[in-house]
Amino acid sequence: MDPVKITDYVGTGVIGVSWLMIALPLLGAAILLVLGRITNKWGHLLGVAMSLASFVVAVLGFVELLGLSEDARRQAVHLYEFIPGMVDMGLLIDPLSLSFALLITGVGSLIHIYSIGYMSHDPDRRRFFAYLNLFVAAMLLLVLSDNYVGLFIGWEGVGLASYLLIGFWQFKPSAAVAAKKAFIVNRVGDFGLLVGMFIIWTSFGTLAFGDLQGKVGEASSGTLTAIGLLLLLGACGKSAQLPLQSWLLDAMEGPTPVSALIHAATMVTAGVYLVVRSGAFFEASSTASLVVTIVGVATLLAGAIIGCAKDDIKKGLAGSTMSQIGYMMLGAGLGPAGYAFAIAHLIAHGFFKADMFLGAGSVMHAMNDEVDMRKYGGLRKLMPITFATFMVGYLAIIGFPFLSGFYTKDGIMETAMEHGQWMGWLAVLGAGITGFYMSRMIFMTFFGEKRWDKDAHPHESPSVMTVPLILLSLGSIGLGYYLISDNRFMKFLAPAVGLPERLPEFHLFSTTTVGLSSLALVALGAGFAWYKYGKSEVPVLAPRGSFLTVFARRDLYGDALNESLFMRPGQWLTRIAVFFDNRGVDGLVNGLAAAIGGTSGRMRRLQTGFARTYALSILFGAALLAGALLLVGNI
Amino acid sequence: MTTQYLILSGLIFAIGALGVLIRRNAIVVFMCVELMLNACNLAFVTFARQNGNLEGQIIAFFVMVVAAAEVVVGLAIIVTIFRTRRSASVDDANLLKY
Amino acid sequence: MGEQVTFWVLAVVSVAAALGVVFSRKAVYSALMLGGVMLCLSVLYAAQDAPFLAAVQIIVYTGAVMMLFLFVLMLVGVDSSDSFVETLKGQRFWAAIAGIGFASLIILAVGNVVFGNAKGLAAATGQGGYIRSLAGQIFTRHVFAFEVTSALLITAALGAMVLAHRERLTAKATQKDLSRARFQGDQPSPLPGPGTYARSNAIDMPALLPDGSVSEKSVNRYIARYDVEHGHLPADPKLAEAIKHSVEVEEESK
DSSP, X not given: OOOOOOEEOOOOXXXXXXXXXXXXXXXXXXXXXXXGGGGGTTHHHHHHHHHHHHHHHHHHHHHHHHTSOGGGOOEEEEEEEEETTTEEEEEEESHHHHHHHHHHHHHHHHHHHHHHHHTTTOTTHHHHHHHHHHHHHHHHHHHHBSBHHHHHHHHHHHHHHHHXXXXXXXXXXXXXXXXXXXXXXXXXXXXXXXXXXXXXXXXXXXXXXXXXXXXXXXXXXXXXXXXXHHHHHHHHHHHTXXXXXXXXXXXXXXXXXXXXXXXXXXXXXXXXXXXXXXXHHHHHOHHHHHHHHHHHHHXXXXXXXXXXXXXXXXXXXXXXXXXXXXXHHHHHTTTHHHHHHHXXXXXXXXXXXXXXXXXXXXXXXXXXXXOBGXXXXXXXXTOHHHHHHHHHHHHHHHTOTTSHHHHHHHHHHHHXXXXXXXXXXXXXXXXXXXXXXXXXXXXXXXXXXXXXXTTXXXXXXXXHHHHHHHHHHHHHHHHHHHHHGGGHHHHHHHHXXXXXXXXXXXXXXXXXXXXXXXXXXHHHHHHHHIIIIIIXXXXXXXXXXXXXXXXXXXGGGHHHHHIIIXXXXXXXXXXXXXXXXXXXXXXXXXXXXXXXXXXXXXXXXXXXXXXXXHHHHHHHHHHHHHHHHHHHHHO | OHHHHHHHHXXXXXXXXXXXXXXXXXXXXXXXXXXXXXXXXHHHHHHHHHHTSSHHHHHHHHHHHHHHHHHHHHHHHHHHHHHHHSOXXXXXOOOXXX | OHHHHHHHHHHHHHHHHHHHHHHOSBHHHHHHHHHHHHHHHHHHHHHTTOHHHHHHIIIIIIIIIHHHHHHHHHHHOSSOBOOOOXXXXXXXXXHHHHHXXXXXXXXXHHHXXXXXXXXXXXXXXXXXXXXXXXXXXXXXXXXXXXHHXXXXXXXXXXXXXXXXXXXXXXXXXXXXXXHHHHHHXXXXXXXXXXXXXXXXXXXXXXXEOTTXXXXXXXXXXHHHHXXXXXXXXXXXXXXXXXXXXXXXXXXXXX
């Protein structure tokens, strides 16, 4: 089944005012930023209220959408003419965009609430909430826009919010550098997205999703592959996929709620959204979709390997995020059969990864902002709620039976196996590594001996932080089953992305090769982690480690590669340009100036100050003139 | 006759110019300028007669007026300079240079 | 024929006088030579049907301008004679080249032109006579230029005043200041004038004081020296003694 035709919304329901979803958090950000310190006292409450209000609008819109017949579930809400003759700004309300909107506003609201507690000691809490609201607004614009221009504006908006929030503690040089790094790496992806949009415009004459529907076949396959690859480049930049993955680990310099919201649950999944939303291009070009799956597989393995070696709990989770988005990317590259699993995994991941990040934040909050897991240990008794919720997230991500990740990730792996044995097996291998590194994290943090610093006094976090944790962990438990069972989510998404020819069968506990082997590998990884970090002593100082450990610890030499491939040549190029500018351009200008200056310096000696010398030159001039006149007159 | 007058005028003009160039005493320089102006007047008057109209004489008349004004101001300047520098040499006033 | 004679005489004189202006060492001689040139030229104007200009030339130039020149010369120092050593390198040589070249070019130019007979001013001054025609021209056709000259003259007069004006730096001495200065000096009383109580009214005779003694202070020292050097001493031994003594005192003080 193909996606449903997009129709203009004519009703009078909530969908008509769905722009409120974007406008409310934007208003909140504007109020907090413009009024400034006046709002310090209640700024965080306003931020939470705006986010919650946005969530309410999303839920009401969702309810209204469910009430519509299946072939009317793609509604375009026209807002205004943005660029006359080119872009009409409007919102596209369909199952895909509303799924994202619900995730963003729902998880976003929980993280807003959590931040009240987490940032309570920060003097700039109001600014933090302004940025969070700005992020929510931009992200909603990204997913709700009915054309690529609006999507791009939101895309840049979340990039800006991400930059501001990574560098929120800009007094730390590492944070400032990380923010810049994220910004610059994202520029590379944005370049791809922009050029992709240019090609779409020149090929189809429109950038609106509705107008593009059914038109994709008109372009040549080369054009479609180019569009697909360029959009993928954009997606890689935003979603930290290879080869633009390097910024995500450094982005953990931001406050933990930011890592949870932006760099785990929502913004980094924008790339997956882009690929799914542009599915028509990828379905039309097998090359492009193959590249998407290759990128997905490569990233899911790279992220998992990096996650194995990190002692910084947030960086470990960041590696895990990379890896999980790799799974989603893989699913998104598999066509309609994979879309539903990719998005379902995305939503489930949004819950359990946010849960774990916030759990990590809770731990850090308790441990004086210590992030080194080697200095944790034995926290499960002191922080029972955090431990329990973190455990739920952990079990969900490794694919423990019946929890969220079990269904969604298995779906992706099964679909991948159908498309190609190699990617299926690599995805299963990735699942096994996930089992290892996540278990390692659990054992190092919550089990074993206390390896705390002397002045650490761990305690459970306040309820304003634990309640969101509990809600998120509830989502991590049941959401996967709810979405996958009876292909519920696939059918729900069908109007937006289409249905595969053959619906996958749903098993409560699948006994296929993939399911069993992945479970076995996960168990193996977890057992190995228990042997290394649970049973034996964890050294407080990181051992040097083998070649592989160093390789993973250094992010697979991604930074070194970037440095030698781009930064150094760039520096040389700059130096050459500077040299050329100094010697060539400036040399010409300065030389000319020096020549004129020198000549003038000599010429000015003619100005002796003696009136008689001047008079002599006047008389000479008069004589010459008289002679000239005489000559001319005689001729 | 016209030619003779004009040659006389040219001679006196050239002598005046020469004086301006070689004399250092500002007052004498001024006198030489007057000499040049008078030579011009002679040429004007000569041409007035040659061409049979009064324009030349009128211009000569105006030249005299201007010369008188010029002498008044010029000599005042010389007196002022002399008062501060104790010198009437045009070569001494050479500060306005490179 | 008469004009030819006049011309040649005056041409020779005026060129010589012009050269005199340039080559006199003393500025006063230059000024006198200039006056001569102007007088010659005024006669030449008169010879060329320009009697009004001839008169103006004498009145304005030889009368006013020359007097101004002489006045300033007196102010600046009449007795200094200028050095003829050229200080600017090559100035004199190049000035000669330029001057002679210019003169030759003018002579060449004028000599090449063939003038017809002079038309004379008879036609131009036919109606109402010479002065009336001139006045008519000045006050009708050239009235604007004429008015502008008036502005020029006023400006020149004001400019000369401003330039010659010297700012008073100290308060003007009052009569009180002057008398105090006199009584604090060595000579409270005014100096005796020559010839007071004198038996002779000649300026070189010393004055007699009321007690009959001779006042040496009344003797003009230049005249006294002249008298001593030339033996023009008065017969009265008392007066002769006073004159001699004043000269001696002066020489001692030197």
